Amino acid sequence: MRDRLAGTQERRLRSGDVSYFEELFRSFYRPLLSYSAPIVGDWEVAEDVVQGVFERLWKERKRLEMKTTMRSYLFQCVYSRSLDVLRKEKVRREYRERSLVKVNAGESETLGNITYPELESRVRSAVERLPAQCRRVFEKSRYAGMSNADIAEDLGISVKTVEVHMSKALKRLRSDLGDFLILCLFYGII
Incomplete structure (x- = not known):
């Protein structure tokens, strides 16, 4: 059943069905936002994450190959993107701390x-x-x-x-x- 459902969802999206995409956005935007916000620790950043996932979904729709339901696919994408944001922020924070030490030390x-x-x-x-x-x-x-x-x-x-x-x-x-x-x-x- 899941394979057939995933196949139907994939076909509708690949065909460029705008109403289906809007339906996905309306159905999943809030739950995905609520899922991402605790991970990234910021509501606005979570909005960027979720919007980015939907933008990529639409842009990449013709190459989409789903092995799960759309719901599972979207949550996995948001999870991965949220972790990417955290990793990048951690690197920036570490470099900021190092640069402040250098500047404060007059190096x-x-x-x-x-x-x-x-x-x-x-x-x-x-x-x-x-x-x-x-x-x-x-x-x-x-x-x-x-x-x-x-x-x-x-x-x-x-x-x-x-x-x-x-x-x-x-x-x-x-x-x-x-x-x-x-x-x-x-x-x-x-």
């Missing part, structure tokens, strides 16, 4: 003198200087919040290739931005 005079627009400009320039594929992978990861698997699928490359490109991009940015990388992470620019 870098230049860090305290740069303005946010200057920093943003430096990052933009550094990202633009990345090789094309590295830049695409980096932007999808850092700015669009996509997972490595999603990036690989979107670009038609393997997950391992995505990891290699991210590694190259981060190594190059560390080199290009030097001490400013800490501030970039602090302000959430990268």
Whole structure:
């Protein structure tokens, strides 16, 4: 029974049935929001998570292959995306703490003198200087919040290739931005 139901739901979504998508959104938005909020610890962040899941569901509907019901699928997507948000926030928090220690200790005079627009400009320039594929992978990861698997699928490359490109991009940015990388992470620019 579940396989047939999942197949029907999948077909309706793949066909671009807007009324079905709206029905899904109305039925699951609140429960998914209530599920994500305790995980991420913030109602607005949970809204972003759930909206992102629905946006991706619509965008990727033609490639959708469900092995469960739509309900299970949506809850699993929200769970994964919520954990991704937590991981990224943890990394940002750790870098913020390290950068504050450096700035407070006076280790870098230049860090305290740069303005946010200057920093943003430096990052933009550094990202633009990345090789094309590295830049695409980096932007999808850092700015669009996509997972490595999603990036690989979107670009038609393997997950391992995505990891290699991210590694190259981060190594190059560390080199290009030097001490400013800490501030970039602090302000959430990268």
